[in-house]
Amino acid sequence: MGSHSSDDNIYLLGRDEAETERLNKQHRFLVAISGDTLIHPSIPKDTISAVADIGTGTGVWLEDFATKHPDPSSLDLHGFDISPAQFPTAHEIILAGKTRIPLSVHDTLLPYPPEHLGRYDLVHIRLLTAGLKQGDYTVLLKNARSLLKPNGYIQWEEVDTTSFCTNKTPELPAITTMRNTVIDAMLKLGLWPFAPQTVYDEICAGGFQHIHRETYTTEGKEHVHGIVTKWVAGVMRALVPPSMVALGKAENEEEARRKVDVLVGEFEEHCKDALALVSLGVTVGQRID
Numbered sequence: 001m002g003s004h005s006s007d008d009n010i011y012l013l014g015r016d017e018a019e020t021e022r023l024n025k026q027h028r029f030l031v032a033i034s035g036d037t038l039i040h041p042s043i044p045k046d047t048i049s050a051v052a053d054i055g056t057g058t059g060v061w062l063e064d065f066a067t068k069h070p071d072p073s074s075l076d077l078h079g080f081d082i083s084p085a086q087f088p089t090a091h092e093i094i095l096a097g098k099t100r101i102p103l104s105v106h107d108t109l110l111p112y113p114p115e116h117l118g119r120y121d122l123v124h125i126r127l128l129t130a131g132l133k134q135g136d137y138t139v140l141l142k143n144a145r146s147l148l149k150p151n152g153y154i155q156w157e158e159v160d161t162t163s164f165c166t167n168k169t170p171e172l173p174a175i176t177t178m179r180n181t182v183i184d185a186m187l188k189l190g191l192w193p194f195a196p197q198t199v200y201d202e203i204c205a206g207g208f209q210h211i212h213r214e215t216y217t218t219e220g221k222e223h224v225h226g227i228v229t230k231w232v233a234g235v236m237r238a239l240v241p242p243s244m245v246a247l248g249k250a251e252n253e254e255e256a257r258r259k260v261d262v263l264v265g266e267f268e269e270h271c272k273d274a275l276a277l278v279s280l281g282v283t284v285g286q287r288i289d
């Protein structure tokens with residue numbers, strides 16, 4: 001589950017097969033709550049053909065982008081991640097029309113190799129909170145910016161873990177417990193749970209212009225009721241056990257998983273007549289030199 005990939009890098013989630021499947025399903029959920037769009041409407045889509053995805057995980061966002069593009073062979077796509085554990089075999093995605101999307105191992109807190117500098121129209125980032133300390137955001141953005149062509153765009157999406165709740169009051173104690181456990185563990189591990197606001201602040205401070213910010217939520221979207229309950233349950237099953245271990249609330253992951261199964265069961269029962277409220281913050285900015 002939670003792993004330390006080097007002395008400096010902490011990552012709260014696992015990278016096993018179950019987590020790979022969760023990331024791929026999560027992609028569909030996140031796209032569904034963002035109006036079925038991969039690229040924010042403030043970005044002129046016809047200017048985007050070279051795209052880098054930082055912290056790409058399984059590469060699912062890039063694969064979906066290419067699959068939906070009218071001419072995938074015209075695209076220059078590249079995924080980067082600090083770990084290849086969730087990459088497809090041979091570190092590349094091969095689409096039906098034989099378009100290849102290469103994936104490289106790279107810690108985004110380090111400078112990118114020269115062949116990638118100034119090459120991309122869009123740098124996409126999604127859900128890096130589980131691996132970023134507060135001070136990392138500035139470094140990450142500087143490196144992300146270096147990948148962009150002049151006038152290129154950054155689009156960074158983060159879920160607000162600190163606001164996880166449902167539309168039913170009073171709040172279920174199991175929800176309070178799970179939310180606070182994750183926040184406390186992240187702070188204890190030196191990670192930073194307040195991602196959407198920090199992303200916006202850092203993009204504003206990082207030399208980007210024409211900044212757009214949008215928060216997508218499940219509020220009022222009864223049609224996502226089933227999918228959001230499943231998604232939150234999956235996130236909690238992935239995040240809370242390592243958080244409990246980090247806080248000393250369980251001796252090992254097995255014990256933590258047993259405790260979390262009970263909490264998640266209560267959450268699922270509660271959601272039979274409640275809607276889980278999730279918010280996804282998206283910030284877009286343009287590199288103007």
Ligand SMILES: C[S@@+](CC[C@H](N)C(=O)[O-])C[C@H]1O[C@@H](n2cnc3c(N)ncnc32)[C@H](O)[C@@H]1O
Binds near residue numbers: 132
């Ligand atoms: C929760 S996953 C999200 C994956 C993908 N962006 C998505 O939305 O499906 C976070 C990913 O960020 C990667 N990551 C964490 N720290 C990183 C770093 N310093 N540089 C590059 N990737 C990193 C992890 O290895 C993991 O694959």
